[in-house]
Amino acid sequence: xxxPRRVATRRPVAERIHDWKEVYPGTPxxxxxxxxxxxxxxxxxxxxxxxxxxCPLGNLIPEWxxxxxxxxxxxxxxxxxxxxxxxxxxxxxxPAPCETACVVGINRDPVTIKNxxxxxxxxxxxxxxxxxxxxxxxxxxRVAVIGSGPSGLAAAQQLTRAGHTVAVFERADAPGGxxxxxxxxxxxxxxxxxxxxxxxxxxxxxxxxxxxAGVKITxxxxxxxxxxxxxxxGSTVGRDLPVPGRHLNGIHQAMEYLPQSNRVALGRxxxxxxxxKDKHVVIIGGGDTGADCLGTAIRQQASSIVQLEIMPTPPExxxxxxxxxxxxxxxxxxxxxxxxxxxxxxxxxxxxxxDYDGNVASLRMSEVRFEGGKIVPVEGTEREIPAxxxxxxxxxxxxxxDTVVSQLGCALDERGNVARDKDYATSVDGVFVxxxxxxxxxxxxxxxxxxxxxAAGVDEYxxxxxxxxxxxxxxxxxxxx
Numbered sequence: 001x002x003x004p005r006r007v008a009t010r011r012p013v014a015e016r017i018h019d020w021k022e023v024y025p026g027t028p029x030x031x032x033x034x035x036x037x038x039x040x041x042x043x044x045x046x047x048x049x050x051x052x053x054x055c056p057l058g059n060l061i062p063e064w065x066x067x068x069x070x071x072x073x074x075x076x077x078x079x080x081x082x083x084x085x086x087x088x089x090x091x092x093x094x095p096a097p098c099e100t101a102c103v104v105g106i107n108r109d110p111v112t113i114k115n116x117x118x119x120x121x122x123x124x125x126x127x128x129x130x131x132x133x134x135x136x137x138x139x140x141x142r143v144a145v146i147g148s149g150p151s152g153l154a155a156a157q158q159l160t161r162a163g164h165t166v167a168v169f170e171r172a173d174a175p176g177g178x179x180x181x182x183x184x185x186x187x188x189x190x191x192x193x194x195x196x197x198x199x200x201x202x203x204x205x206x207x208x209x210x211x212x213a214g215v216k217i218t219x220x221x222x223x224x225x226x227x228x229x230x231x232x233x234g235s236t237v238g239r240d241l242p243v244p245g246r247h248l249n250g251i252h253q254a255m256e257y258l259p260q261s262n263r264v265a266l267g268r269x270x271x272x273x274x275x276x277k278d279k280h281v282v283i284i285g286g287g288d289t290g291a292d293c294l295g296t297a298i299r300q301q302a303s304s305i306v307q308l309e310i311m312p313t314p315p316e317x318x319x320x321x322x323x324x325x326x327x328x329x330x331x332x333x334x335x336x337x338x339x340x341x342x343x344x345x346x347x348x349x350x351x352x353x354x355d356y357d358g359n360v361a362s363l364r365m366s367e368v369r370f371e372g373g374k375i376v377p378v379e380g381t382e383r384e385i386p387a388x389x390x391x392x393x394x395x396x397x398x399x400x401x402d403t404v405v406s407q408l409g410c411a412l413d414e415r416g417n418v419a420r421d422k423d424y425a426t427s428v429d430g431v432f433v434x435x436x437x438x439x440x441x442x443x444x445x446x447x448x449x450x451x452x453x454x455a456a457g458v459d460e461y462x463x464x465x466x467x468x469x470x471x472x473x474x475x476x477x478x479x480x481x
Contacts (some may be wrong), residue, residue: 029122054101091118149177151435
């Protein structure tokens with residue numbers, strides 16, 4: 001009630017757009033450290049902490065807020081790791097639904113929960129207090145985890161610590177999934193990921209990179225070699241835009257563009273790289289992936305950048321039909337939006353127009369409005385804007401179909417995701433699924449929560465019982481969103 005909310009200050013725009021380092025000086029945790037004790041002290045230690053309901057992981061937020069306020073950093077780290085395997089990931093990448101559920105936020109600015117979280121873990125890494133936790137004994141059971149994104153990594157770490165022998169299969173040349181090549185360096189430097197991978201290697205988790213399940217190792221071979229299989233393959237099929245001119249060169253899915261750019265930012269060479277340099281760029285989609293494309297195009301020195309969104313401009317304040325403690329759809333400004341680019345709302349693309357060489361040159365669009373639950377164009381608002389590179393960032397529709405999922409014979413649900421029960425088990429005995437592959441496109445915090453819960457289901461399947469934490473089952477989770 002007496003301390004105002006303060007967050008970490010980002011580096012100046014004029015400085016950060018010329019490099020790929022994180023937008024905070026040092027690390028986010030170091031940037032916020034000078035003010036973190038006072039900010040943790042804003043927590044009221046509520047009798048009913050609604051921040052728990054906002055967090056899919058069930059983080060013990062009031063406990064580590066109080067411990068930070070008391071400068072008990074060792075115990076704060078223990079409480080943080082009790083529910084979250086990778087707080088340095090969520091502290092950088094999660095949109096913090098816990099903060100919108102904070103009781104202080106009913107009539108004031110909520111506690112800076114995300115800043116406290118990342119300060120605890122970044123300080124712990126700096127002081128070398130994050131140690132490997134290898135199992136005391138081995139069960140003799142073997143588990144294959146397909147995919148090394150946040151869900152697969154969480155499941156693998158939990159199962160390794162439970163004593164199982166875990167092999168993680170990743171088709172890219174290094175583990176991490178979209179954390180590796182989908183998330184730009186300015187949001188999370190890969191050294192943050194690498195140190196956690198080293199911890200998992202020291203605990204005994206095995207990684208097999210450049211090994212695509214379903215190609216280099218078949219579904220049948222996986223079933224023959226392993227006692228259980230966890231599918232954590234993500235939701236990687238990008239939503240397309242089937243309008244005239246879609247065939248033109250220069251129109252790409254965001255996940256064709258971002259991995260190439262991230263590899264180059266890490267010093268790798270990419271043949272025929274898709275680049276925004278000196279081009280008029282149009283990004284279709286206003287979510288996090290679109291913002292990642294925006295920040296990347298800025299650093300590649302695009303001539304101009306426009307980000308299009310079919311939905312209306314969100315309100316600045318929480319709308320009445322999205323009351324506390326729900327996560328409201330409000331107008332948010334990411335670090336990339338601070339840097340450059342124009343955001344245009346309530347517009348729909350009707351056609352891509354090309355030049356004589358078959359390259360996209362411009363985009364025709366019109367304003368839209370909602371009528372009777374449908375989106376209709378507003379007559380007389382059609383216009384054309386230059387577009388030499390178009391990036392489709394409209395979300396993802398589900399996991400790839402003709403892969404190890406089909407080889408294993410797993411049933412799909414009505415949305416095209418892998419169907420599963422309350423224990424994350426699929427229709428095939430011994431095969432489990434977690435993260436976006438079973439849930440659909442979601443947040444990193446949900447992915448980690450599902451990986452942890454799925455690991456408990458696998459451990460119980462293999463051992464008859466489990467001591468691993470079992471968060472909310474998938475059916476209840478889907479009702480919460």
